[in-house]
Amino acid sequence: MxxxxxxxxxxxxxxxxxxxxxxxxxxxxxxxxxxxxxxxxxxxxxxxxxxxxxxxxxxxxxxxxxxxxxxxxxxxxxxxxxxxxxxxxxxxxxxxxxxxxxxxxxxMQLDEADRGFSFMREGPLDMRMAGEGESAADLVNGLEESELANLLFAYGEERKSRRIAHSIVAARAAQPIATTTELAKLIEKSIGRKPGDAHPATRSFQALRIAVNDxxxxxxxxxxxxxxxxxxxxxxxxxxxxxxxxxxxxxxxxxxxxxxxxxxxxxxxxxxxxxxxxxxxxxxxxxxxxxxxxxxxxxxxxxxxxSVAPARPIDLAGLGVPRFRGAA
Ligand SMILES: C[S@@+](CC[C@H](N)C(=O)[O-])C[C@H]1O[C@@H](n2cnc3c(N)ncnc32)[C@H](O)[C@@H]1O
Missing domain, CATH: 3.40.50.150 (Vaccinia Virus protein VP39)
Incomplete structure (x- = not known):
């Protein structure tokens, strides 16, 4: 067609x-x-x-x-x-x-280094599609360690979320994490990299992008x-x-x-x-x-x-929407 x-x-x-x-x-x-x-x-x-x-x-x-x-x-x-x-x-x-x-x-968003979506391109840790609101840098440098770990786990299914969150909090105590490659290297150092596997920052970047853009x-x-x-x-x-x-x-x-x-x-x-x-x-x-x-x-x-049936009010029950705030 x-x-x-x-x-x-x-x-x-x-x-x-x-x-x-x-x-x-x-x-x-x-x-x-x-x-x-x-x-x-x-x-x-x-x-x-x-x-x-x-x-x-x-x-x-x-x-x-x-x-x-x-x-x-x-x-x-x-x-x-x-x-x-x-x-x-x-x-x-x-x-x-x-x-x-x-x-x-x-x-286009992934390829533009300045948007900060890709761990393969050096750029500011931004990730905001609309260019407004909290950036990825705000979350990485501002969330408490437990919240950061919950975010990486809930939105990125990152099993090593606690280790990564711990390394981020230790690193940002010296100075804020500002760029994509800085964060990617930090994650790689924290959880290692196996040959043939996806880059160790893949899941964390996905989680941050999802959170930044709700x-x-x-x-x-x-x-x-x-x-x-x-x-x-x-x-x-x-x-x-x-x-x-x-x-x-x-x-x-x-x-x-x-x-x-x-x-x-x-x-x-x-x-x-x-x-x-x-x-x-x-x-x-x-x-x-x-x-x-x-x-x-x-x-x-x-x-x-x-169908012809009237629209429902918004109801999250049963949809399986992941949450990181207030999560265990
Ligand atoms: C995968 S691309 C779409 C590509 C498109 N189908 C095409 O053929 O070119 C996703 C687009 O949706 C936009 N987007 C993502 N979430 C959005 C939202 N909540 N509201 C409006 N636009 C959104 C992004 O900015 C991006 O431009």
């Missing part, structure tokens, strides 16, 4: 699971779709080329040139709003026919906002990049989660109404895509269609 996507040739971010996302959203001519994680606009462009009208949302101000280019090319069908997808039902007028979320960082909070709120914004029959497609996020999406779509509901327009009956129907099995990238784009290796797509 997808035509060749020009953004793959000109944009630095290669869209992941693009054909699968398009097929999950099944955009009809004139459908209104919200791309809540615009990035370099790979999904938006493909949706526009399929005939849909697209509202792009991103909280990173650096994506503006990509949005401007699409707005110039599709002036009547593309618009862009800067903001967080947790508020997508306030940023876009509903009801809409589709919402897509491609969670996480873009290649990524689990955003995901949960974005899912419930999509539930409110989508028309009956509208489709939600979510691509995640690690199991902690995927678990949240999977449980959110679970028809057995939450109390049974009455249908919106029918007299009260015993009928159970689920908010999400046609819940698709998780889809992973093909080996061909992974060979072409290694970033697709851990990607997982989940999608479903909105």
């Amino acid at each position: 997808a035509k060749p996507v020009q953004s793959e040739q000109v944009a630095p971010h290669v869209p992941v699971l693009l054909a699968e996302v398009l097929s999950a959203l099944a955009p009809l001519e004139g459908a209104r779709i919200v791309d809540g994680t615009f990035g370099a606009g790979g999904y938006s462009r493909a949706l526009l080329e399929a005939g849909a009208a697209v509202i792009g949302i991103d909280r990173d101000p650096n994506v503006k040139p990509f949005a401007d280019a699409l707005a110039a090319e599709f002036p009547s069908r593309f618009s862009f709003v800067a903001g967080a997808f947790a508020e997508l039902d306030q940023l876009a007028a509903g009801p809409v026919d589709g919402v897509v979320l491609d969670i996480g960082v873009s290649s 990524e689990f909070g955003q995901l949960v709120e974005g899912l419930f906002a999509s539930e409110r914004l989508l028309a009956e029959g509208g489709r939600l497609a979510v691509v995640t990049f690690h199991s902690l996020e995927d678990r949240i999406v999977k449980r959110f779509f679970d028809p057995d989660k939450g109390a049974p509901l009455q249908w919106r327009h029918l007299p009260q009956t015993d009928t159970e109404a689920h908010r999400w129907v046609d819940v698709a099995k998780g889809t992973k990238a093909s080996s061909t895509e992974v060979a072409r784009n290694p970033r697709a290796r851990s990607a997982m797509l989940r999608s479903a269609r909105r």
Whole structure:
């Protein structure tokens, strides 16, 4: 269904699971779709080329040139709003026919040393997608040792979190930890490095990035906002990049989660109404895509269609959202 996507040739971010996302959203001519994680606009462009009208949302101000280019090319069908997808039902007028979320960082964010996302590039310990609020340096230099350890364990599944937190607290007593490579070297020194394994700082950097950008909070709120914004029959497609996020999406779509509901327009009956129907099995990238784009290796797509049942109030129970503050 997808035509060749020009953004793959000109944009630095290669869209992941693009054909699968398009097929999950099944955009009809004139459908209104919200791309809540615009990035370099790979999904938006493909949706526009399929005939849909697209509202792009991103909280990173650096994506503006990509949005401007699409707005110039599709002036009547593309618009862009800067903001967080947790508020997508306030940023876009509903009801809409589709919402897509491609969670996480873009290649542009990872590749720009100054953003501080990558332990392989020397840069300030920043990691703020929107460029505001607490930075990674604020957390690394400000949290108590036990909180820091809990953060690395809960958000990064780092089993050596206590040892790392202890080394960080010892090092920052001399002077604050300011750069990505300083932190990466400190972690490597603290827990060692086995040949063939991922860099020992991988999990800690993931944990810090998630905390700095409140990524689990955003995901949960974005899912419930999509539930409110989508028309009956509208489709939600979510691509995640690690199991902690995927678990949240999977449980959110679970028809057995939450109390049974009455249908919106029918007299009260015993009928159970689920908010999400046609819940698709998780889809992973093909080996061909992974060979072409290694970033697709851990990607997982989940999608479903909105029923007529009224949207739920936000409820974290049963979603398995990791917490580090107040954790044991
Ligand atoms: C993986 S990239 C998306 C790439 C995009 N699908 C493409 O094809 O170019 C994720 C993007 O989502 C943005 N983002 C992440 N969390 C966000 C949030 N809570 N609200 C809005 N944008 C967010 C990031 O700034 C980044 O640009």
